[in-house]
Amino acid sequence: MTLDEKLAQLVGFWEKGDGEVVAPLQGEFAVEQGLDDAVRHGLGHLTRPYGTRPVDAGDRARWLWAQQRRLVRETRLGIPALVHEECLTGLSAWRAATFPTPLAWGAAFDPELVEEMGAAIGGSMRTLGIHQGLAPVLDVIRDPRWGRVDECISEDPYVVGSLGTAYVQGLQSTGVHATLKHFVGYSASQAGRNFAPVHAGPREIEDVLLLPFEMAVLDGGVRSVMHSYAEIDGVPVAASAELLTGVLRDRWRFDGTVVADYFGVAFLQLLHGVAADLGDAAGQALAAGVDIELPTGDAFLAPLAAAVRAGAVDEALVDRAVLRALQQKEDLGLLDETFDDEPPATIDLDTPEHRRIAARLAEESVVLLTNDGTLPLRAPASVAVIGPNADRYDALFGCYSFVNHVLAHHPEAEVGLEVRTVRESLAAELPSASVTFERGCAVDDQDESGIAAAVAAAEAAEVAVVVVGDHAGLFGRGTVGEGCDRDDLELPGVQRALVEAVLATGTPVVLVLLTGRPYAVDWALDRCAAAVQTFFPGEEGGPAVAGVLTGRVNPSGHLPVSLPRSAGAQPYSYLHPALGGNGDVTNLRSTPALPFGHGLSYTTFARALELDSEAGTDGAIRARVRVTNTGDRAGDDVVQVYGRDVVASVTRPVAQLLGYRRVSLEAGQSVVVDLTIPTTRLAFTGRSGTRIVEPGDVEVWVGPSCATKESQGTVTLVGGVHEVSIADERWTTTLVV
Template sequence: MTLEEKLAQLVGFWEKGDGEAVAPLQGVFDVEQGLDEVSRHGLGHLTRPYGTRPVDADERARWLWGQQRRLVRETRLAIPALVHEECLTGLSAWRAATFPTPLAWGASFDPELVAEMGAAVGGSMRALGIHQGLAPVLDVIRDPRWGRVDECISEDPYVVGTLGTSYVRGLQSAGVHATLKHFVGYSASQSGRNFAPVHAGPREIADVLLPPFEMAVLDGGVRSVMHSYAEIDGVPVAANAELLTGVLRDRWGFDGTVVADYFGVAFLHLLHGVAADLGDAAGQALAAGVDIELPTGDAFLAPLADAVRAGRVDEALVDRAVLRALLQKAELGLLDATFDDEPPTGVDLDSPEHRRIAARLAEESVVLLSNDGTLPLAAPGRVAVIGPNADRYDALFGCYSFVNHVLAHHPEAEVGLEVRTVREALATELPMSSIVFERGCAVDDDDTSGIAAAVDAARAADVAVVVVGDHAGLFGRGTVGEGCDRDDLELPGVQRALVDAVLETGTPVVLVLLTGRPYAVDWALTRAAAVVQAFFPGEEGGPAIAGVLSGRVNPSGHLPVSLPRSAGAQPYSYLHPALGGDGDVTNLSSVPALPFGHGLSFTTFAHDELVVEPGASTDGSIRASVRVTNTGDRAGADVVQLYGRDVVASVTRPVAQLLGYRRVHLEPGQSVVVDLDVPTTRLAFTGRAGVRVVEPGDVQLWVGPSCLERETEASVTLAGAVHEVGIADERWTFTAVR
């Protein structure tokens, strides 16, 4: 291969139009060359051919097959391009099914269903000739002020790892390569600001931020990883060989491709200031372990070619990356592909099966935060539906949904999906009730002129359903999403004033939070008759929320992230040591309004008889069982949560740590015993010598409805020597129900 042919395999090409701002600073990198010119020596990736603008799938497939045939027939090496797309909430394409956000996955605590969703998404992608999906996001939530919280799964690394790995397995079962994002540290940014420096120490990185990625590599067999935009202690990840090669490849044995986050290589020069020019940036990224520059070849084409020919970059680094890129194409069958077949037509991107999965996941993810008995609604005669998110379909979707990510730039295009808003769905759920709607205010402005009409509607109603929250967008165009960070955790705009005014009417208020992050709404938990949390539940989210309000759906979601009391207590995690919580040494509380794992139901569950087998060792597992009983009068699903605390350790340990969980469905009066086999490596941490270990000693265990509630307790003593954790050690929790 010539140098030009090698470099061609290491870059993407993105055909995008003016005003389609779906990546940071993309306007700086407008490429004047067309696809034919850029790909005359071949092409590594085609960037988002379906997901950049609303295009008919049949028409675009014909275009794509034509481009692939041209690459096969008209370039010397005859190698097709690898096609990648975003797929965080489903395939990001016009008219494709849009599922709940990852934060909603976390609320479901249902890895099997997440894997099923991944397989459905992967099937759609493969049918359209797409080979790689840029998901899942495995960033652990560290600060809810950060705009990209809606893309994340949880504040608990084990929940992130289990659900994220399930998505990887589902997607890759369809023959599509998943891409882990964003390796690593991105979510721990200073003050919750996008792209801000990360000041995490090596122990936090090793024990909190890295484990989800390790699980997806070792247990999920993921084939691609995307580097983070972040700098950690002054070193940008895109130029960090210790992480991209030392951890990812040498320690974990990852043998797939590392792709750049969009423009991330060029940012080494333009934003981080650690590279003198784009050629220098390309050389640093290659040396660190970045194989593919996305979305275009700003650094890896002409600048890198010049640097190689001038002797500033060793061509052996190029060869290493090319080999990895070609091996990936070989795995996907691209080296033998001719594209002589006809392109697909009539692919149903939003089939009844997609809808079934979307509806079930939406229903399982709705969290009932509080309820005085008003829910489920008992056939009210008159319902006032109020709020800026009550009758807005895009309020159901996250930042990386096609609706908010792409269609926001194309207001002339129809949404392309059948979507029912909360108001529309509630009218269907309560056909005998009179539904009156008032918006009250917008999501994020200071106009209070509509509040008076909302108050009048509430006074005249039997119950007021007030739907407030976020609008997902990018780079300041939303209240949550990439580049949409917050200084505070109050409801955006004048929504608090709207809710307060409706509460003061005395009409029972059901507050529905349609958000992409948890907000500080402790003031509403005791004043509202009920509070319902939904994290952008997708195309079937309206009916799911309405089903909970009517009682058709028994809520079973649990908080995957603590519900904060204030922005001033951030960053906060339930995984804090003793001095990270409340106590007599400070006058301020950091305890959240509601804890990690909290979630109510229309039935009740009891947990008892937590039994732990004796004889656990530092290099073995903890075998526990607990009985869970539905003590109410209707069927429901419970998430059994097993927590532990390492009582004495050589470094400070969390006061509570989720060791295992299991979602179980129970009929009224039914009991089951849940067995949990917890590898002791779940209790591993980085010791004083910088090595991950499991230490002998006492461990407290408990099961309860959240991390703070100990409904049934036990203890175990880990015997043996200090165990150094190796790559072969298991990280999954195995559960069974009997």
């Protein structure tokens, strides 16, 4: 291969318009070349051919097949391009099924269903000739002010890792490669700001931020990883050989491809200031372990070619990356693909099966926060549905949904999906009730002129359902999403004033939070008749919320992130050591309004824990939980097993999730959940920098959240200090029901 042919395999080509801004600083770096020039020496990736604008999938497939045939037949090497797309909440394409956002996956605590969703998404992608999906996001939530919280799964790294691994396994079961994002540290940014520096210490990085990626690599067999935009202690991850090679490849033995986050290589010069020019940036990224530059070849084409020819960058680094890129294409069958077959003429990207999975995941993710008995609604004569998110279909979708990520730039295009809002769904669920609607206010402006009409509607109704929350967008165009960070955790705009005004009527208020992050709403929880939290539940989210309100669906979601009391307590995690909680040494409370794992039901559950008294430090803890539905209707419980290392050589969390399992129980039914918890779940980085499991007592308990010890016991870890190695570093708790 010539140098030009090698470099062509390391870059993407993105056909896009100037107004289609879906990546940071997109206009700064786009290579000014057409497709004819881009494919002259071959091409590594085709960037988002379906997901950049609303195009008919069948028409676009014919275009894609033609381009692939051109690469096979008209370039010297005849190598097709690898096609990648976004797929965080479903394939990001027009009229494709849109599932709940990852924060809702966390609330559902159902890895089997997430795996099923991943397989459904992958099936659509493979049919359209897409080979790689840029998902899942495995950033652990550290600060809810950060705009990309709706793309994340949880504040607990084990929940992130187990659900993210399930998504990887589902997607890759169809022959589509998953891509872990964003490796690593992105979510721990200073003050919750996008692209801000990360000040995490090495222990936090090892024991919290790296853990989900480790699970997805070791247990999930993921085939691609995307570096993060972050800089950690002054070193941008895109230039960190310690992370991209030392951790990822040398320690974890990852043998797939590392792709750049969009424009991330060029940012080494533009934003980080660690590279003198784009050739220098390309050389640093290659040396660190970045193999593919996305979305285009801003640094890896002409600037890198010049640097190699001048002797500034060793061509052996290019060769290393090319071999990895070609190995991925070989694994995908692309090196033997001729594209002589015909593309699909028509394809249904939103089948009944997609809908079934989307509906079930949306229903499982709805969290009942509080309830005085008003819910479920029992045939009310009149309901006032109020709020800016009550009758807005795009309120159901996250930042990386096609609706909010792409269609926002194409207002002339129809949504292309059948979507029922909360208002429409509630009216359908209550056909005999008089259902009125008043918006009251917008999501994020200061106009209070509509509040009076909302108050009048509430006064005339038996119950008021007030639906407030977020609008997902990009770079300041939303209240949550990429580049949409906050410096407080109050409801955006004048939504609090709306809720306060409706509460003042004396009509029972059911507060529905339709958001992409948790908000500080403790002021409302005790005053509302009930409160429901849902995180961008997708195309079937309206019926899911309405089903919970009416009782057709028994709520079973649990908070995957603590519900904050104030922005001043951030960053906060339930995984804090003793000094991270309340105490006499400060006058300020850090306790959240509601704890991690909290979620109510229309039935009740009782849980009893049995433990083996001892376990080897290199073994596993056996825990058996008998859970009984003590109520009068069927429901799902999420069995949560927590632990605390009583004495350790470094400070440890006051509570840590060791295992979980969703179970379905009829009224009066009991089941025993048998958990085998590897002691590596309790491993931590010791004072020497080595990951270890220490002997000693571990308190173990089960309860409805991390804060309640319903049934508890103690297990003693026996033996010497166990140094955890790659051979036994498996994290998933084994469960038998």
